[in-house]
Amino acid sequence: MFDPTAIIEQQTNGINYDITTEDLIAKLQQWDGQYSIEIGEVSFDSLIVRFENLPTDLKALAEEIYEFCPDVIDQGFGCFDDILAMGKEAGEEIPPDLQNLLEGVDWDDPDFGLTILQNALRQDQGVALWWD
Secondary structure (H helix, E strand, O other): OOOOHHHHHHOOOEHHHOEOHHHHHHHHHHHHHHHOEEEEOOOOOEEEEEEOOOOOOHHHHHHHHHHHOOHHHHOOHHHHHHHHHHHHHOOOOOOHHHHHHOOOOOOOOOOHHHHHHHHHHHHHOEEEEEOO
């Protein structure tokens, strides 16, 4: 059961995207009703959401997460091409858990970050949300 206490105490928000603490709580309550969620690692501008039940259509959930928290893709999963290129230059191997996230990714698709987010949801049943 979703408990907003930590969010209220931290006044967690995405104010740079016009998301107030109340907006965040409303979205999380909606997700809790749909998927049963737990939250963790709550701070002023971030938290982790874990989904007990994932929908069959992970693409729709990934799109909803991206719309609500663009930084998940714009500063996260959507940057994996650059991160991998830097690792390759440094001679680093891709760790197995990261290889799983990259399964089925079409690097020519400008929305490859959404695919990685879907894979992360499938693998971890959760996602870190942050607004900075």
